[in-house]
């Protein structure tokens with residue numbers, strides 16, 4: 001957004017109290033590309049092996065590889081024991097960790113208890129679509145077999161195919177090296193939201209390459225009977241963007257379809273799970289509105305001798321304030337760390353309130369059913385719970401939302417708390433009607449207690465996963481190596497953390 005950037009300078013200099021540095025905006029990498037070789041990784045097809053790109057782009061490759069340094073695993077179910085209650089009946093209640101570096105995307109997907117323990121290509125709980133945001137093998141596969149075939153079948157179908165973590169060919173064209181959208185569903189989502197995709201330029205791409213994965217989505221199901229008379233389900237990643245980017249807009253999209261991700265195991269509410277609407281929240285935040293791109297903060301320009309290149313070590317911009325925030329602002333590093341810290345603290349407070357209210361609403365609804373409440377009595381209440389939890393999840397599922405768009409995050413959290421409290425007021429009346437007065441929900445103050453209330457047998461889940469890792473996973477890797485899709489060297493030094501085997 002070059003024109004915007006010029007405009008930006010004046011906006012900042014004239015209106016904003018955050019002072020600008022004396023130097024003008026640095027020309028970003030797009031303008032300096034001539035200094036770096038444009039990579040042609042493969043003449044035909046998609047080059048999904050990241051190490052192959054190192055030959056033409058060593059600086060970008062080496063910096064990309066540094067995403068492996070973000071390897072600490074944070075078990076969020078432990079940190080926030082309300083979560084197993086909120087997600088009771090859904091796989092997220094078993095395992096949910098904070099994001100790590102892109103280097104771990106495939107490994108974390110495999111290790112997650114959410115992907116289960118398949119024993120063959122046609123078993124396991126999840127569809128192929130669950131690989132979609134994990135690897136450049138996905139655009140390679142889609143080019144080879146077509147989008148429809150890719151989105152049909154079980155996750156285990158592609159265990160030996162999807163083996164390289166998020167990398168070059170997720171964001172770059174293998175033939176021209178240009179930034180490109182490798183996921184058609186993003187183009188469809190943008191079109192539905194009113195964007196003319198033919199008019200997108202390289203500056204737009206500096207955010208849109210991220211939006212391919214850091215967005216809200218659901219799996220749209222189509223069923224068909226094949227020649228052998230067998231039923232086949234295709235689950236296609238779809239962005240619910242036709243009504244707008246606000247939490248309520250997407251809620252309206254799902255409500256209109258009568259869509260739910262699952263039925264809550266305790267409250268029986270028809271639930272929605274938000275994914276990670278980083279892009280949507282960012283767009284309406286102040287940086288997004290002023291034309292700052294994801295890459296401006298997460299992929300700053302870096303120098304190595306004479307070579308100026310884009311730093312591909314995508315991580316927290318706070319680890320590199322001098323090269324990110326301070327290219328536009330002129331506060332001190334300490335000041336900026338404090339600003340982000342304050343935003344985080346505000347979000348934490350409201351988030352805790354919303355999560356507590358929602359968890360209690362689920363448990364009280366469970367008690368109401370037990371006490372003989374009727375469908376009619378519960379209908380409204382369950383809708384409040386659905387909408388309240390959606391708004392909470394939508395506001396915080398993108399882990400940077402509190403910074404990308406603080407006001408919107410807080411607004412949605414307040415809404416979530418209000419909806420949950422409305423449900424609880426109505427529940428008190430229903431419970432009283434069925435003779436239950438002064439009900440106090442059971443203790444869910446630890447992950448273990450909350451998972452027990454959610455009815456999860458963790459020992460069984462973990463044992464099955466370890467058996468899968470010892471058997472089928474080994475076959476996948478051997479086949480991937482034999483077929484030339486995976487170079488084991490590329491995984492050298494990779495630790496194997498998970499929430500259940502630290």
Ligand code: HEC
Nearest residue numbers: 029030036053057060061064167168171206209295309310
């Ligand atoms: C998540 C998306 C993403 C991934 C993954 C990615 N890149 Fe980039 N790459 C970018 C962006 C954004 C730019 C900046 C381009 C611009 O502004 O024109 C860029 C720029 C480049 C450039 C142009 C020169 C420069 O440094 O600005 C090269 C070469 C390059 N990347 C190579 C690679 C290689 C090699 C890999 C894999 C090891 C890779 N990229 C992975 C997004 C990505």
Ligand code: HEC
Nearest residue numbers: 070099100101104105108133166170209210213294298315
């Ligand atoms: C192909 C899908 C994909 C693309 C493209 C992508 N991401 Fe990610 N990103 C992920 C996934 C999946 C994770 C979580 C990986 C894990 O935890 O194993 C992640 C994690 C992250 C993290 C957390 C890293 C950490 O160290 O904690 C940041 C920050 C991030 N992405 C930013 C970006 C930005 C900025 C872009 C665009 C320049 C981008 N991503 C493009 C899928 C993607």
Ligand code: HEC
Nearest residue numbers: 008011012016286287290292296297317324325328336339
């Ligand atoms: C490419 C330029 C650019 C970069 C990089 C950038 N900012 Fe900004 N920042 C802006 C602009 C433009 C505004 C909006 C000013 C306005 O018009 O109100 C802004 C506004 C802000 C505000 C005030 C609004 C709010 O959200 O509270 C804060 C705080 C802020 N930036 C912090 C940061 C931090 C921290 C970083 C690094 C992680 C950063 N900025 C990186 C350009 C940038």
Ligand code: HEC
Nearest residue numbers: 210214278279282287292293294297316317318399400403
């Ligand atoms: C103005 C700078 C700025 C822009 C623009 C920006 N981010 Fe961020 N992002 C941040 C900061 C600051 C954090 C908070 C980091 C922290 O808490 O350590 C963050 C956090 C994140 C996280 C969570 C990382 C984690 O480990 O929890 C993800 C993912 C992310 N951003 C992706 C994106 C995507 C995708 C875009 C564009 C759609 C984007 N960001 C645009 C500054 C920015």
